[in-house]
Amino acid sequence: MKLLEHEAKALFRSRGVPVPPTGGVIKTLGRLSGALKRAGKGPWVLKAQVLAGGRGKAGGVKLAKNASEAKAAAKAILGMRLISPQTGPQGVLVHEVLVDKATDIARELYLSIVLDRREGRPVVMASAEGGMEIEQLAREKPGAILREPVSPARGIDDFQARRMGFALRLTAEQVTSFVKMVRALTRLFIDYDASLVEVNPLVVTKKGELIALDAKMSTDDNALFRHPDLASRDDIEAGALEKQAKKVGISYIELDGSIGCMVNGAGLAMATMDTVSLAGGRPANFLDVGGGANADQVTRAFQIILKDKRVKAVLVNIFGGIMKCTTIADGVLQAVKKVHLNVPLIVRLEGTQVAEAKAILDKSGLPMIQADSLWDAAQKAVKAASEAPR
Amino acid sequence: MSILVNSDSRVVVQGLTGATGSFHAQQCMAYGTRVVAGVTPGKGGTRHLDVPVFDTVVDAVRAACANVSLIFVPPPFAADAILEAADAGVALVVCITEGVPVLDMARVRARLREMNAAGNPVRLIGPNCPGVITPGQCKLGIMPGYIHKPGSVGVVSRSGTLTYEAVWQLTSHGFGQSTAVGIGGDPIAGTGFTDVLALFEKDPETNAVVMIGEIGGSAEEEAARFFKKKMSKPVFSFIAGKMAPPGRRMGHAGAIIEGGSGTHAAKTQALQAAGITVIENLSQIGETVAKHGKELVA
Numbered sequence: 001m002k003l004l005e006h007e008a009k010a011l012f013r014s015r016g017v018p019v020p021p022t023g024g025v026i027k028t029l030g031r032l033s034g035a036l037k038r039a040g041k042g043p044w045v046l047k048a049q050v051l052a053g054g055r056g057k058a059g060g061v062k063l064a065k066n067a068s069e070a071k072a073a074a075k076a077i078l079g080m081r082l083i084s085p086q087t088g089p090q091g092v093l094v095h096e097v098l099v100d101k102a103t104d105i106a107r108e109l110y111l112s113i114v115l116d117r118r119e120g121r122p123v124v125m126a127s128a129e130g131g132m133e134i135e136q137l138a139r140e141k142p143g144a145i146l147r148e149p150v151s152p153a154r155g156i157d158d159f160q161a162r163r164m165g166f167a168l169r170l171t172a173e174q175v176t177s178f179v180k181m182v183r184a185l186t187r188l189f190i191d192y193d194a195s196l197v198e199v200n201p202l203v204v205t206k207k208g209e210l211i212a213l214d215a216k217m218s219t220d221d222n223a224l225f226r227h228p229d230l231a232s233r234d235d236i237e238a239g240a241l242e243k244q245a246k247k248v249g250i251s252y253i254e255l256d257g258s259i260g261c262m263v264n265g266a267g268l269a270m271a272t273m274d275t276v277s278l279a280g281g282r283p284a285n286f287l288d289v290g291g292g293a294n295a296d297q298v299t300r301a302f303q304i305i306l307k308d309k310r311v312k313a314v315l316v317n318i319f320g321g322i323m324k325c326t327t328i329a330d331g332v333l334q335a336v337k338k339v340h341l342n343v344p345l346i347v348r349l350e351g352t353q354v355a356e357a358k359a360i361l362d363k364s365g366l367p368m369i370q371a372d373s374l375w376d377a378a379q380k381a382v383k384a385a386s387e388a389p390r
Numbered sequence: 391m392s393i394l395v396n397s398d399s400r401v402v403v404q405g406l407t408g409a410t411g412s413f414h415a416q417q418c419m420a421y422g423t424r425v426v427a428g429v430t431p432g433k434g435g436t437r438h439l440d441v442p443v444f445d446t447v448v449d450a451v452r453a454a455c456a457n458v459s460l461i462f463v464p465p466p467f468a469a470d471a472i473l474e475a476a477d478a479g480v481a482l483v484v485c486i487t488e489g490v491p492v493l494d495m496a497r498v499r500a501r502l503r504e505m506n507a508a509g510n511p512v513r514l515i516g517p518n519c520p521g522v523i524t525p526g527q528c529k530l531g532i533m534p535g536y537i538h539k540p541g542s543v544g545v546v547s548r549s550g551t552l553t554y555e556a557v558w559q560l561t562s563h564g565f566g567q568s569t570a571v572g573i574g575g576d577p578i579a580g581t582g583f584t585d586v587l588a589l590f591e592k593d594p595e596t597n598a599v600v601m602i603g604e605i606g607g608s609a610e611e612e613a614a615r616f617f618k619k620k621m622s623k624p625v626f627s628f629i630a631g632k633m634a635p636p637g638r639r640m641g642h643a644g645a646i647i648e649g650g651s652g653t654h655a656a657k658t659q660a661l662q663a664a665g666i667t668v669i670e671n672l673s674q675i676g677e678t679v680a681k682h683g684k685e686l687v688a
Contacts, residue, residue: 120499223491266641267549375673
């Protein structure tokens with residue numbers, strides 16, 4: 001789960017990591033003057049609270065020298081549709097603005113803790129090149145990134161953070177605060193089962209203080225059971241259909257094509273999307289019905305897929321593993337009878353008793369197109385979708 | 391030969407008495423797997439599915455000579471179950487459980503690394519995987535047994551149903567499998583592609599390998615490097631997730647393109663550059679192996 005900047009900053013503050021003085025988050029212009037007062041004397045920075053990166057360039061971050069500039073900035077940001085490379089062409093609607101006191105910047109650094117998948121442990125990364133996207137930095141100047149492994153049990157040792165601090169050319173006094181900050185953020189990462197804690201930029205002010213100017217944090221969905229505070233929080237990133245699917249154990253991600261896909265297993269679901277595209281179509285979604293592809297679950301999956309009005313054909317691709325194909329065929333039939341299916345249905349089953357299953361589907365008299373392989377199914381689905389009335 | 395498991399493997403099932411553990415243990419037994427014990431804390435001294443149940447893994451190892459563990463315990467307790475098996479001296483641990491917190495796995499990896507350094511190597515497969523099967527000898531997991539047949543193609547995969555799809559195509563084209571290994575779809579896995587490729591390279595009964603990858607992480611790129619340096623046997627690969635949008639987790643916790651890395655394009659490019667045949671159309675795995683690999687696999 002991804003946290004918004006102001007949520008991450010609140011966690012930073014609770015761990016003693018310096019962040020800019022803030023007036024908090026506002027949702028309406030009427031709250032602006034109170035927020036400016038709380039943040040202290042101007043200038044201020046107003047920042048759109050959305051999960052996507054690239055906010056600055058997209059017009060979601062504005063500096064305001066006085067109250068009237070702040071008002072103009074808040075007006076421009078609140079309710080804007082922020083479009084950045086990370087949001088996709090439709091962008092995201094901005095509901096909240098964070099009002100922070102502006103910071104005098106002498107230097108911008110980069111600091112993050114991420115999961116090093118290859119080594120199987122977290123790693124602290126830092127660089128003197130702050131403000132730049134770390135991915136770009138990794139491509140262009142891989143040597144400019146410092147790395148220190150984190151023990152998932154012990155965290156990080158002070159000497160590791162100190163080594164980084166001196167390599168970043170911080171003064172001895174700054175290194176002391178840097179070590180404290182790295183230790184606190186590493187602890188935060190571990191305590192919250194994070195998958196990312198990022199400070200970009202970490203600034204050195206003109207007075208020589210270190211301040212986390214931005215904060216990005218995401219946590220491991222698998223660990224939500226031990227973080228009730230996070231689990232009860234609304235998942236901003238997921239769409240309405242995605243949330244509805246999640247509740248019934250279906251993993252669903254909305255895409256922008258016209259062929260609805262219902263598949264068992266995440267890998268096969270991805271491969272089904274790929275095959276649809278290889279056949280010249282565009283998948284409307286990723287959908288994994290979960291292990292037990294029974295009548296109830298298949299019905300729920302149909303209901304979710306059909307809520308997307310762009311869907312012009314539905315492709316069902318189920319590999320009957322331990323569950324027999326005949327059981328799955330019965331389930332599909334029950335589901336089709338229950339939902340009002342108004343688009344062509346293409347079914348590809350594979351596995352044990354597939355011949356009997358095909359006979360069951362044939363005999364049902366319900367309109368559906370059967371396929372022998374995934375490739376066959378994808379081609380038939382693309383054809384059916386292109387012939388469907390608009 | 392085969393790798394990892396064979397007809398001599400003596401299996402203890404952790405979580406045997408639960409619904410999932412019970413169901414799949416029965417399926418494994420029906421396939422011929424030697425399930426010798428179960429472990430459920432608090433149910434020691436009872437019997438379930440006609441095998442003894444113990445409170446601890448170490449009891450199961452001592453009393454029933456188990457040397458392999460198969461884990462079905464729920465996510466909050468899975469890491470502890472893995473460590474218990476490792477500590478009890480089980481050499482191979484297969485964890486099926488989906489949804490284990492990533493930092494729990496980081497702790498497990500750290501412990502296994504220490505044990506390895508101390509001369510007590512433990513191999514972990516998974517979590518979030520279908521398990522391992524050596525057709526005709528030992529089924530250690532949740533895969534449907536009947537799709538497999540004994541043979542000489544090794545299969546290794548990050549995904550469950552995609553493995554079944556690949557195996558089924560191989561079997562339908564007349565190619566049996568030496569062993570099929572599901573390494574799982576999580577960001578931190580006990581065993582990676584490279585480890586399994588190394589085992590297949592050493593196994594005299596494996597003549598070719600089918601490797602099923604997906605977006606996210608760099609396991610495929612590492613496999614490509616390993617292949618180029620150390621492998622003589624042909625490898626055929628399929629990578630799922632070409633159409634996956636960046637930044638979204640595609641069902642598997644590990645299947646996510648983060649910061650532009652772990653893409654389908656990058657993986658395909660790395661594999662092809664190393665000399666691995668990349669199959670673009672999932673439905674063509676069987677026929678591609680048949681076309682390229684007939685003389686090698688016959």
